[in-house]
Amino acid sequence: MKIPDDIETNILLRNNTPMDDFLGISPTEIHHLLYDTFSDKSPIQFRDDIDDKTLDQIPLFRIAEEFLKIIQRDKQIKLTPLGALPKKAMVELYDKRFLLDEHIESGLIKLWKEDDCISIKSARLTTELAGLVRKANGKLTLTKTGTKLLETNNRLQIFKQFFQAFTDKFLWSFNDGYPEQPIGQLAWAFSVIMLDKFGDQPQTVDFYADKYLKAFPKFITFFRHEYSTPEQQFFRCYGIRTFDRFFLWFGFVTVDKQKKYLDLDTDKFKRTD
Incomplete structure (x- = not known):
């Protein structure tokens, strides 16, 4: 059934009319x-002008980037029996001080486990959702994509995949x-x-x-x-x-x-x- 021209025109006008609530x-x-x-x-x-200087000012991305470099350096990260990052990796990442946790900084809690710092945990999970890290048999390794992007120092593509995964896939x-x-x-x-x-x-x-x-x-x-x-x-x-x-x-x-x-x-x- 063909929609009459006047109705189709009204629909197009409505769909392309600016709305106050939006x-x-x-x-x-x-x-x-x-x-x-x-x-x-x-x-x-x-x-189009996202450069290294800009990327350096994105705290969660910096955490993710350093996390990927740790895996690249050590070949893999062995998770705890509960499937979390070990304390050693958590401390190394937190000591970069990209994102400070108020409770850790005040001394209310100590950084013992992954749940003590949700920014690091969120960054880690997002790298998996972004297809940069693979989890298998209780270990984290880089994917082929993650390895290639790190070897070519393609920070911008790593950021785009990470950002899209954080906004669209990470809950x-x-x-x-x-x-x-x-x-x-x-x-x-x-x-x-x-x-x-x-x-x-x-x-x-x-x-x-x-x-x-x-x-x-x-x-x-x-x-x-x-x-x-x-x-x-x-x-x-x-x-x-x-x-x-x-x-x-x-x-x-x-x-x-x-x-x-x-x-x-x-x-x-x-x-x-």
């Missing part, structure tokens, strides 16, 4: 942003006790667009969380009235996943701390170059 992004662009984020038609693209909910629904991770690129649009001025997490919720209102239904309101829980969940463990981990923002520790209620974030 900050002027059209439904068609949102579709690409959600389901084909890195395609030519998506509003989000990798920059952000794995690191917290909030609902397993992809709050923050779904349409992470929309948050990047918001940061590009508003990040020149310091803003609190709530500023962005409110706009994200307006664009994706169904996420509030996954929170119930318990220890705080659904809105407060949503804002906290979005803040931890998007700002604490994505934007900061990838060097997208700097934070103006109001207290000794990161406080998502009061701290203000500003985008980096």
